[in-house]
Amino acid sequence: MSATIADPEPNQQLAMLRSSAFAFVAKESPFSRARALRGKPPGYDLRFWNALASQGWTGLLAPESAGGYAQGFAEMAAVAAALATKVAPEPVTPVLVFAGRLLQSCSDSATARQLLAEMAEGKTLPAVAWQEHTSGAADFDRDGGLSKPSTTCVRSGDRIVVRGSKRHIRPGAAASGYIVSAASADGLALVWVAAQSAALSKTIEPLADGTFAARLAFSDVELSAEMVLATGLQAEAALAAAYDEALVLTAVELQTLARCMLTMTLDYLRTRKQFGKLIGSFQSLQHRAVDMLIQQELGEAVVAQALTALDSGCPANERAALAARAKSRCSDAALQIGRESVQLHGAIGVTDENDLGLFLQRALVLSAWLGNGSTQRRRVAGLNRAAGADNGGLPS
Structure with missing residues (x-):
C-alpha cells in the first residue's frame, strides 16, 4: 500500500x-x-x-x-x-x-x-569549520570516514586553547561563530568559537556564484571550557551524521538547479528558430535533451531515496553511502546539464544577463562544497572496503 x-x-x-x-x-x-x-x-x-x-x-x-x-x-x-x-x-x-x-x-x-x-x-547563524585541506579528498580517510583534524584543542585548567586552521567554511561572511572540529585528549572535540574571538583571524574568499567562503586561523584562541560542545565518540557520530545530512540537502539544491536549467533549455528549443525551423525539431538536439532529462531523473531518484532513508532513521553506514551517492550523482548531473544548456542556448547562454548563468554558477559552488562527485565516489569505495572488512572480507 x-x-x-x-x-x-x-x-x-x-x-x-x-x-x-x-x-x-x-x-x-x-x-x-x-x-x-x-x-x-x-x-x-x-x-x-x-x-x-x-x-x-x-x-x-x-x-x-x-x-x-x-x-x-x-x-x-x-x-x-x-x-x-x-x-x-x-x-x-x-x-x-x-x-x-x-x-x-x-x-x-x-x-x-x-x-x-x-x-x-x-x-x-552558526557555521561548521571542519575542512583543513585545499582538496576535499584529503578530508576523508581510507575507509570513507572524516579524517582526524590537525587543529588541536588543549585544556588549560578551566580554559581551552584552540590552534590550527580551517578552510571552505560556509557561510563565509556574517556567521555568528563556528563549530570547530579539533583533536583533543578526549578524542575528537567540537568547540564553539564566536566570530569575534580574540586571536581568531578570518579571510573571506569569493565564490563563483557571488557568495563567500571563509578561511580561519586559530592562533592560540583561548576559550571557556563550556565552549566544548561534545568530545569522543559522541562528537564523531554527531559530525558524521550532520555531514551526511548536509550532503543530501545539497543534493536537493543541485537537483533543483538541474531541473530549472533543463526547463529553461527545453523552452528555448521550443521557441528558437534557425533555418526557418524550431531548433527543437533537430534530431541531434533532441538526443542531447533526452540525455539531460535522464541525468535529471536519475538525480531525482537518488535524492528521493536518500531523503526517505534519513527520515526513517537508517543505520550510519547506509546513511553515509546514500548521502555520498546522492551528492555524487547530483553534482555530476547539474554540471553536465549546465554545460549542455549553455551550448544549446548558443551565444546568449554565456551572457551574464541570461538567468541560466545564475543556476550554473550556483551549481559550480555546490558541486564542490563538502566534496565533489569524484571525492564522493572515492568515499563510497572506502565505505564498501570497510564494510567488506567487517564482514570477513566479503562484500556487503
Missing part, C-alpha cells in the same frame, strides 16, 4: 508546505535580488533571513524543546528546493542543516542548546 493511501495527512501537509514555500520565494526572491547581492559581503540578505525565520523555516528541523517544529528532511527539502528555484543565496543548508543538526546532537551541552534555540529563532 502506498504511503499516500496509508496516511494521507503527512503528504497533504508536505504538499501545503511546498506550495507555500514556492509561492513565498516566487514573490519575495526574484532573480534580481540574487543578482544585486552577488559579490557584496555577506553575499546574502540578513533581512530576508529574518523573513525565513518569520515563516518558521529556520526552526523547521529543530526540536520543540529549542523552539522548533521537529519536522523531517522531506519538509526541509521542500524549502531548500523552493529557494533554489530562484537561486536565493541564503545559507539554508550550511546553517540549518549542517550546523543545526550538529548542535542538536550535542544536546548535553548547555551552550549547544542555547545556540540551537537562537538559530531556530533566526538570531544566530
Whole structure:
C-alpha cells in the first residue's frame, strides 16, 4: 500500500508546505535580488533571513524543546528546493542543516542548546569549520570516514586553547561563530568559537556564484571550557551524521538547479528558430535533451531515496553511502546539464544577463562544497572496503 493511501495527512501537509514555500520565494526572491547581492559581503540578505525565520523555516528541523517544529528532511527539502528555484543565496543548508543538526546532537551541552534555540529563532547563524585541506579528498580517510583534524584543542585548567586552521567554511561572511572540529585528549572535540574571538583571524574568499567562503586561523584562541560542545565518540557520530545530512540537502539544491536549467533549455528549443525551423525539431538536439532529462531523473531518484532513508532513521553506514551517492550523482548531473544548456542556448547562454548563468554558477559552488562527485565516489569505495572488512572480507 502506498504511503499516500496509508496516511494521507503527512503528504497533504508536505504538499501545503511546498506550495507555500514556492509561492513565498516566487514573490519575495526574484532573480534580481540574487543578482544585486552577488559579490557584496555577506553575499546574502540578513533581512530576508529574518523573513525565513518569520515563516518558521529556520526552526523547521529543530526540536520543540529549542523552539522548533521537529519536522523531517522531506519538509526541509521542500524549502531548500523552493529557494533554489530562484537561486536565493541564503545559507539554508550550511546553517540549518549542517550546523543545526550538529548542535542538536550535542544536546548535553548547555551552550549547544542555547545556540540551537537562537538559530531556530533566526538570531544566530552558526557555521561548521571542519575542512583543513585545499582538496576535499584529503578530508576523508581510507575507509570513507572524516579524517582526524590537525587543529588541536588543549585544556588549560578551566580554559581551552584552540590552534590550527580551517578552510571552505560556509557561510563565509556574517556567521555568528563556528563549530570547530579539533583533536583533543578526549578524542575528537567540537568547540564553539564566536566570530569575534580574540586571536581568531578570518579571510573571506569569493565564490563563483557571488557568495563567500571563509578561511580561519586559530592562533592560540583561548576559550571557556563550556565552549566544548561534545568530545569522543559522541562528537564523531554527531559530525558524521550532520555531514551526511548536509550532503543530501545539497543534493536537493543541485537537483533543483538541474531541473530549472533543463526547463529553461527545453523552452528555448521550443521557441528558437534557425533555418526557418524550431531548433527543437533537430534530431541531434533532441538526443542531447533526452540525455539531460535522464541525468535529471536519475538525480531525482537518488535524492528521493536518500531523503526517505534519513527520515526513517537508517543505520550510519547506509546513511553515509546514500548521502555520498546522492551528492555524487547530483553534482555530476547539474554540471553536465549546465554545460549542455549553455551550448544549446548558443551565444546568449554565456551572457551574464541570461538567468541560466545564475543556476550554473550556483551549481559550480555546490558541486564542490563538502566534496565533489569524484571525492564522493572515492568515499563510497572506502565505505564498501570497510564494510567488506567487517564482514570477513566479503562484500556487503
